[in-house]
Amino acid sequence: MSVIETNALTKTYNGKGGISDVTLSVGEGIIYGFLGPNGSGKSTFVRTLLGLLQPTSGEGYILGEPIGTTKSREQVGYLPELFRYPDWLTGRQLLESHAELCKIPVRQRKKRIEEVVELVGMTGRENGRISGFSKGMSQRIGLACAILNDPKVVFLDEPTSALDPIGRKDVRDLMVYLRDQGKTVFLNSHLLYEVESVCDHVSIVHQGDMVAQGPWRELMVTEAKVEVVTDQPITVPMPAFVTEYQHKNERDRTRMIFQLENESDIPNIIHYLSSHQTPIYEVKPITPHLEDVFLYWVNQKKENMYVDNQ
Amino acid sequence: MWTISKLTFKEMISKKIFLITIIMTFVFLALYGTAIYFAAKESANAAGAIQGTEAILMQKFFASQLLGVGLYFSSFITALLAILSSVSAISGEVASHQIDTWLMRPISRAQFVLGKFIGLVILMMVYAGSLFFGIVLLHQGIGGEWMALDFQPMQLIKAVSVFVIQPFVLIAFGILLSTRMTTLNAGIVCIILYGASFIGGFIEQLGAVIDKANLVNIGIVTSLIFPVDSMYRKMTVFLFETSDNPLSIAQGGMFTSISSPSNVMVWYAVLYGVIGVVVSIYIFKKRDV
Ligand SMILES: Nc1ncnc2c1ncn2[C@@H]1O[C@H](COP(=O)(O)OP(=O)(O)OP(=O)(O)O)[C@@H](O)[C@H]1O
Ligand SMILES: [Mg+2]
Numbered sequence: 207m208s209v210i211e212t213n214a215l216t217k218t219y220n221g222k223g224g225i226s227d228v229t230l231s232v233g234e235g236i237i238y239g240f241l242g243p244n245g246s247g248k249s250t251f252v253r254t255l256l257g258l259l260q261p262t263s264g265e266g267y268i269l270g271e272p273i274g275t276t277k278s279r280e281q282v283g284y285l286p287e288l289f290r291y292p293d294w295l296t297g298r299q300l301l302e303s304h305a306e307l308c309k310i311p312v313r314q315r316k317k318r319i320e321e322v323v324e325l326v327g328m329t330g331r332e333n334g335r336i337s338g339f340s341k342g343m344s345q346r347i348g349l350a351c352a353i354l355n356d357p358k359v360v361f362l363d364e365p366t367s368a369l370d371p372i373g374r375k376d377v378r379d380l381m382v383y384l385r386d387q388g389k390t391v392f393l394n395s396h397l398l399y400e401v402e403s404v405c406d407h408v409s410i411v412h413q414g415d416m417v418a419q420g421p422w423r424e425l426m427v428t429e430a431k432v433e434v435v436t437d438q439p440i441t442v443p444m445p446a447f448v449t450e451y452q453h454k455n456e457r458d459r460t461r462m463i464f465q466l467e468n469e470s471d472i473p474n475i476i477h478y479l480s481s482h483q484t485p486i487y488e489v490k491p492i493t494p495h496l497e498d499v500f501l502y503w504v505n506q507k508k509e510n511m512y513v514d515n516q
Numbered sequence: 517m518w519t520i521s522k523l524t525f526k527e528m529i530s531k532k533i534f535l536i537t538i539i540m541t542f543v544f545l546a547l548y549g550t551a552i553y554f555a556a557k558e559s560a561n562a563a564g565a566i567q568g569t570e571a572i573l574m575q576k577f578f579a580s581q582l583l584g585v586g587l588y589f590s591s592f593i594t595a596l597l598a599i600l601s602s603v604s605a606i607s608g609e610v611a612s613h614q615i616d617t618w619l620m621r622p623i624s625r626a627q628f629v630l631g632k633f634i635g636l637v638i639l640m641m642v643y644a645g646s647l648f649f650g651i652v653l654l655h656q657g658i659g660g661e662w663m664a665l666d667f668q669p670m671q672l673i674k675a676v677s678v679f680v681i682q683p684f685v686l687i688a689f690g691i692l693l694s695t696r697m698t699t700l701n702a703g704i705v706c707i708i709l710y711g712a713s714f715i716g717g718f719i720e721q722l723g724a725v726i727d728k729a730n731l732v733n734i735g736i737v738t739s740l741i742f743p744v745d746s747m748y749r750k751m752t753v754f755l756f757e758t759s760d761n762p763l764s765i766a767q768g769g770m771f772t773s774i775s776s777p778s779n780v781m782v783w784y785a786v787l788y789g790v791i792g793v794v795v796s797i798y799i800f801k802k803r804d805v
Binding site: 256257258260277279280282284286288289290291292294303304308 | 519522523527530531612613614616617618619620621622623624802803804805
């Protein structure tokens, strides 16, 4: 059974903005990346799933329950992108209130709160008032809140926006930990590297449209580029699978960038160079810029539409 | 739902404004007590010259006016607090996005609105009730024999019950506005309606004194639109009028009531509040946050 399922789900604000016509199905026990530039409709989508926004059309289900019902939110956690919590509460009081709303039995509350506080690295600081929390601390307490009820599915909307590099790594580890426990994590992000390192499956959204979805590796390899550092300009003729190349001389090194037909051509080019006695100092695959990936899939979608219309 | 009520209640109490309100309330009560003390002393001296029925009439008039003025201001303070606390109840949380994490929990929109309403109403009703008894006790206690009015326990209970309907109606109405409007707009609308209700009530009293049905009708219409001032009037009727007391009419004046709202009006006000909450829930169910 899919944990999240939508069918042509659309939410627009008086006909403008928002996100349209999203059909997807998210399986159990994976980290699902929802990737798109600013204003592409990621937050709108998640907020619609959680019943905060009324869908304009289409339908959606969480754990088989139609969105908007209280039942659909029973086993769900959420960290909003604008995480604001009542600042007159202490971190612990906030978690206690949420535990009450989630109907966590009184006797388990204390223990569970300590667990989640530990998981987000806030131990010892949870008794402070939220008004005295830094932005990063607020985001951490928000994360604690999101996983408090041991939810089957967690929506994280840009969960690392306020965190330092260590915090980012903590969140990554947390997501992997949740996945290993069989939970589903739905991650909204515009940061390619964030999605890259943890997501099993991604969707790419652009200007309110879903342009692509699939396993991470397949989507990101829109082009195969590799950077090779040698100590002299290459003079040998290029094999056919190199579609384009450029070189840059730097003191005693030459930096070559090869554009290849396929990712599998990367070992081929290395093999080719070394068999022609070119000394290789460094090999680095070039991951495409997020923008390029977006543009690639946006164009791809347009082409497909063109084909469809024929 | 109770969690939301508890949170609302706690939030109000934890805010600095609450402490200030409590302190200012005590200042107000202290001032009122002082005023009563001196008024009682002076009046007792002055009244020494007059004798008989006239003296009793005058005593009753003064005493009821003084108690009336105390209660009027209490009702005014309560109304302002009720308005200020309710107009931001929903809109404030929506604007700050604090509402997101509450509403994503398995609670319905109806439970959220009801929770807010109950939290605020309990707090404000307790406040209004305490203020009512504070004023009455000060008046009866400090005012001494000369100032004290005879009240049956039943009269006091009826009066305070009507007195707390006012915050009930105002909070229901404030929450209703706050499900649709921004805090500031809702506050302005509420205060203007409250003012209109006050003026309507005043015109109604005036109409009753000079016996002009038109004026009385204006008052009735305003209290139908916004049944707040009429609850204050009804409270004074319960407090000052007993059917077997021929003198009660003579106790009229600015702060008591000559034209008395009917009992139906009380039920109307309660229904008004209940409908306000129901409509709030209905509106809020469909709203994007
Ligand atoms: N309340 C609103 N009223 C009108 N338009 C809105 C509203 N909220 C969002 N939009 C529009 O909907 C589109 C999608 O916004 P959304 O916040 O979902 O984007 P996002 O992908 O989450 O962006 P970001 O990465 O900046 O968080 C934007 O074009 C935005 O202008
Ligand atoms: Mg967003």
